[in-house]
Amino acid sequence: MNLDKVIAGFFIILAMTVNFGFFYGDMNSLESHSKYELFAAIVINIIATTLKLGDKTQMGSVLLATSLVADIQLIAAAIVWTVAAYVYVVDTETIATIVSLSGGALLANLVSVALYVGDTLKSKR
Numbered sequence: 237m238n239l240d241k242v243i244a245g246f247f248i249i250l251a252m253t254v255n256f257g258f259f260y261g262d263m264n265s266l267e268s269h270s271k272y273e274l275f276a277a278i279v280i281n282i283i284a285t286t287l288k289l290g291d292k293t294q295m296g297s298v299l300l301a302t303s304l305v306a307d308i309q310l311i312a313a314a315i316v317w318t319v320a321a322y323v324y325v326v327d328t329e330t331i332a333t334i335v336s337l338s339g340g341a342l343l344a345n346l347v348s349v350a351l352y353v354g355d356t357l358k359s360k361r
Contacts (some may be wrong), residue, residue, distance in 0.1 A: 241356075243287065244288070245352060245356075246315040247280060247284040247287055248284050248299075248345075248349055248352050249348070250279045250280050250284075251277065251281045251283075251284045251303075251345055251348075252286055252305065252342070252345035252346060252348070252349050254273065254276050254277045254280050254312060254341045255277045255281070255306070255310070255338060255345050256342055256357050257273055257277075258270065258274050258277050258338050259274040259335060259338045259339050259342050261335075263331070263332055263335050264328045264331055264332065265331070266326060266331050269331070269334070269335060269338075271317065274310065274313060274314055274316070274317070274334075276339065277310055277338070277341070278307070278310045278314060278355045279310060280347070281303065281306050281310055281341070282307055283349075284303055285300065285303040285304060285307055288300045288303055295351065295355050296335075298351060299348055299351055299352065302345070302347050302348040302351070303344075303348060305340075305341070305344040306341040306342075306345050306348070307341075309337045309338070309340045309341035309344065309349045309356045310337070310338060310341045311338035312337050312346055313335075313338050313341070313352050315337075316333055316334050316337065317330075317334050340357065
């Protein structure tokens, strides 16, 4: 068993599940979405991204790209939430934007997990 692959797989799947935990809930209710869970999703996605930096294969490049997309969308969601909370007002449109951005990150994480599982299945033992 390769410990590096176990750790990378752990963080890739954890990034997806924490992102899903934030995404799941009422689209128009801020109470359904925790700012701490969004923060955790950002941190775990960044850790997963750094674990993908050393892979020089084509699959590694695609996995890194999906991670970067998820990072950018989650950071954008946090920025929208922060600006709305401290500069403007958090209304249903803002909440929908935050949740939609995290949904895009979730989709990128799903693609990343699917590619990771596919690459694992096709690798030789």
